[in-house]
Amino acid sequence: MSGTVDRPILHTERLILRPFETRDVEPGVEYLITDRSVFMGGPYSRHDAWTHCCHLIGHWAVRGFGLFVICLKGTDEAIGDVGPFRPEGWPENEIGWGLWQPQHEGHGYVTEAALAARRYAFEVLGWETAVSYIDPDNARSLAVAKRLGCTLDTDAAFPDLPDWDGTLVYRHPNPRLASR
Amino acid sequence: MTLSLVIPTLETPRLILRGPEPDDFEPLCAFLLDHDRSWGFGTEKDRPKAWRWFALSIGHWALRGYGYFTMEWKETGKPCGLTGIWNPEGWPEPEVGWLLYEGFEGRGIAFEGAERARRWAYEDLGMTTLTSNIVPGNARSVALAERLGAQFEKAYDNVEMGAEHLYRHPSPMELGIDPNDRAEVGV
Numbered sequence: 001m002s003g004t005v006d007r008p009i010l011h012t013e014r015l016i017l018r019p020f021e022t023r024d025v026e027p028g029v030e031y032l033i034t035d036r037s038v039f040m041g042g043p044y045s046r047h048d049a050w051t052h053c054c055h056l057i058g059h060w061a062v063r064g065f066g067l068f069v070i071c072l073k074g075t076d077e078a079i080g081d082v083g084p085f086r087p088e089g090w091p092e093n094e095i096g097w098g099l100w101q102p103q104h105e106g107h108g109y110v111t112e113a114a115l116a117a118r119r120y121a122f123e124v125l126g127w128e129t130a131v132s133y134i135d136p137d138n139a140r141s142l143a144v145a146k147r148l149g150c151t152l153d154t155d156a157a158f159p160d161l162p163d164w165d166g167t168l169v170y171r172h173p174n175p176r177l178a179s180r
Numbered sequence: 181m182t183l184s185l186v187i188p189t190l191e192t193p194r195l196i197l198r199g200p201e202p203d204d205f206e207p208l209c210a211f212l213l214d215h216d217r218s219w220g221f222g223t224e225k226d227r228p229k230a231w232r233w234f235a236l237s238i239g240h241w242a243l244r245g246y247g248y249f250t251m252e253w254k255e256t257g258k259p260c261g262l263t264g265i266w267n268p269e270g271w272p273e274p275e276v277g278w279l280l281y282e283g284f285e286g287r288g289i290a291f292e293g294a295e296r297a298r299r300w301a302y303e304d305l306g307m308t309t310l311t312s313n314i315v316p317g318n319a320r321s322v323a324l325a326e327r328l329g330a331q332f333e334k335a336y337d338n339v340e341m342g343a344e345h346l347y348r349h350p351s352p353m354e355l356g357i358d359p360n361d362r363a364e365v366g367v
Contacts, residue, residue, distance in 0.1 A: 088231030
């Protein structure tokens with residue numbers, strides 16, 4: 001994997017999305033060790049959180065795409081992550097997201113970021129479809145999925161992993177077909 | 181903007197040590213899922229977990245500037261295992277690690293690769309000491325550590341593996357590696 005991987009930067013009205021990289025591991029770990037990450041498989045031990053973040057960087061190297069971190073314009077501090085995700089065991093391509101700190105809730109940042117990341121996945125990566133896997137108790141993420149125009153797909157498979165029983169699969173509209 | 185992963189390629193008489201490539205996943209996965217082979221390294225329980233470890237091993241290079249090389253058997257170009265320097269969050273200190281795929285044991289391959297990786301860490305990274313963490317009862321790894329000149333230092337509790345024995349490798353000086361000779365790494 002020596003060499004270089006394309007690292008796109010996405011701009012929205014209020015946000016900059018850039019690929020998850022080494023300087024994002026520390027804030028990523030601080031998020032993953034708290035209860036906020038309960039719907040992302042957390043809370044993690046510090047070691048597991050660190051290795052999880054490392055694997056997000058490796059995901060970019062192996063797949064050529066991966067999760068972006070979300071930064072408020074004018075800052076370079078990651079406040080969450082969003083984007084195309086396809087680790088081993090996922091039955092299809094996912095758009096994932098997470099907001100790392102409570103003070104950033106309620107501004108619509110995740111929706112704004114996910115719209116840009118989804119457009120990137122369909123228009124640049126050429127995806128034909130995408131889903132988001134959401135825990136039925138994760139009310140905030142369910143609301144984001146609805147704002148993104150996703151619909152529940154009860155026929156779709158979800159990753160066959162421990163503790164994933166009952167996971168809801170929301171399918172994204174194709175932004176190339178939607179009239180926005 | 182690009183992500184640059186600077187992973188050198190090293191050579192020994194019979195091996196190439198190079199950075200991980202996507203095709204390295206399947207042989208690594210077979211190893212990680214086979215408890216009989218991987219219990220001393222860390223068995224993964226399914227393919228998603230094995231892939232996660234593979235991806236993390238690449239991210240480890242990005243964060244630390246060192247990590248696990250794929251060992252390639254020169255004669256055939258086939259990957260025969262991993263060796264390198266490993267130090268994830270929570271580790272006591274950087275360690276020399278190794279694993280061999282099925283069919284490559286008994287030829288001194290792990291010794292040849294690990295010795296080269298250790299020399300690289302001393303000469304090129306400027307490390308001044310190295311360890312190897314070994315699960316008690318892993319006689320093959322103890323034998324290799326001792327062949328590399330490492331000595332038992334202490335028992336401790338590893339954040340991932342539980343009870344482990346820490347072996348200390350000879351210092352660069354003891355190996356005749358003069359740190360003043362080491363290549364200056366430009367920035």
